[in-house]
Amino acid sequence: MSKHDDEHSSPSTLQPMVIIFGFILALATVVSLIMANPAGEDTAPVVAKVAENIKPVAAVEVAAASTAHVEKSGEEVVKAVCSMCHATGLMNAPKIGDKAQWGPRIAQGYETLVQHAEAGIRTMPARGGNPDLTDAEIAGAVANMANQAGANFDPAKLVKK
Numbered sequence: 001m002s003k004h005d006d007e008h009s010s011p012s013t014l015q016p017m018v019i020i021f022g023f024i025l026a027l028a029t030v031v032s033l034i035m036a037n038p039a040g041e042d043t044a045p046v047v048a049k050v051a052e053n054i055k056p057v058a059a060v061e062v063a064a065a066s067t068a069h070v071e072k073s074g075e076e077v078v079k080a081v082c083s084m085c086h087a088t089g090l091m092n093a094p095k096i097g098d099k100a101q102w103g104p105r106i107a108q109g110y111e112t113l114v115q116h117a118e119a120g121i122r123t124m125p126a127r128g129g130n131p132d133l134t135d136a137e138i139a140g141a142v143a144n145m146a147n148q149a150g151a152n153f154d155p156a157k158l159v160k161k
């Protein structure tokens with residue numbers, strides 16, 4: 001080989017050398033991992049350990065989800081909140097199922113009744129005194145009570161003012 005050829009071959013052999021060295025390094029890492037695990041255990045314990053480590057995060061997410069607002073039906077809201085006054089007519093609240101008391105109120109229209117229930121009217125407290133109730137829950141509760149006194153209100157068709 002001439003001197004000229006050697007000069008050209010050294011930079012071109014450097015690249016394969018680096019690749020081979022990198023390969024040996026990777027191989028050494030794999031070998032050392034196998035040596036550290038002579039019983040040849042499978043990766044299940046490792047997976048379990050990872051699962052253990054992420055558990056607190058998962059648990060926190062579940063806790064957050066369980067405190068999120070779960071939409072109640074109109075009937076549930078009436079039973080839990082509105083019936084306190086509307087079942088017995090407390091403070092002259094129109095009684096559930098009393099057509100004479102509900103008739104003139106129903107005549108105002110669904111939208112108006114929902115608005116009054118949300119904002120409150122005279123001695124009727126806003127949202128029945130429970131600010132956590134959503135608009136949909138109020139609309140459902142109004143329909144539930146009014147429909148028991150002859151109305152035919154459908155929360156799905158409510159047009160908000």
Ligand code: HEC
Pocket residue numbers: 077078081082083084085086090091092093094105108112113114116117121122123124125127128129133138141142
């Ligand atoms: C603290 C007692 C009380 C609670 C709780 C209560 N109401 Fe009332 N509500 C009243 C009273 C009193 C009136 C009559 C107010 C008036 O017309 O002077 C009334 C009237 C209404 C009316 C008729 C409004 C109108 O324009 O004529 C609607 C609708 C209504 N309530 C819905 C609800 C809903 C829905 C709930 C539950 C989320 C609820 N109320 C909870 C006391 C209550």
